[in-house]
Amino acid sequence: MASIQIRKYRDDDSEAVKEIFTLGMSEHVPSSFMHLLKQPVTQMVLMCTFCALMTSSKSFLLPILAVTLLLAAARQFVVYMFSRYIDTSLRKDLNNIGETYLKQKDSCFWVAESEGRVVGTVACLPSERAPECLELKRMSVRRSHRGMGIAKALCRTVADFTRDRGYAAVVLYTSVVQTDAQKLYEHMGYEKIREFVVPELVAKIINFTLFEYKLYLQRDEKRD
Structure with missing residues (x-):
């Protein structure tokens, strides 16, 4: 961690931040595809298609x-959904x-810099759902640059900013497919307080769940 600096965002960090975000989100395509394949509705469609064609042909x-074509189409659908989110x-x-x-x-954006290169990002702003x-x-x-404690340092930066x-x-909110993120947040003291399915119809069909985590900075705060 000696060579890592956490600092506020500068305008010339823009392209690096966008690249890190895009690459990071794109990594979740394979796990999201596997999540889709595990859903009963997906398995039912595949099985019914196979059996119907086997019987008729x-x-x-x-x-x-x-x-095979259905699986390829399903993966392209997942790629499309992530691409749409990234573009938005x-x-x-x-x-x-x-x-x-x-x-x-009460908002800020930080980057983690190593040897003059931006290698990590985090931000915070007032929550729309929880004013406190x-x-x-x-x-x-x-x-x-993972496994070097950068994510933990970024988490602590947000916690200190919030406390101050x-x-x-x-x-924070993370998804069912972001298992590494869930482990990180739980290790940093965050508690999972809610699970809910993304309200879009497609997300409901494939049971794409979001988790809400909370880090209590005042231990006497009443739990929701």
């Missing part, structure tokens, strides 16, 4: 080909980080 090759984020808050995080009250909390956002570390401004807790 009397051929083994046709149903295998059909299932790049057009919104990540398009003008200074305006979104540095000029707003700041929300941790945009946590990501380059794959080449008199907020009771830090809240």
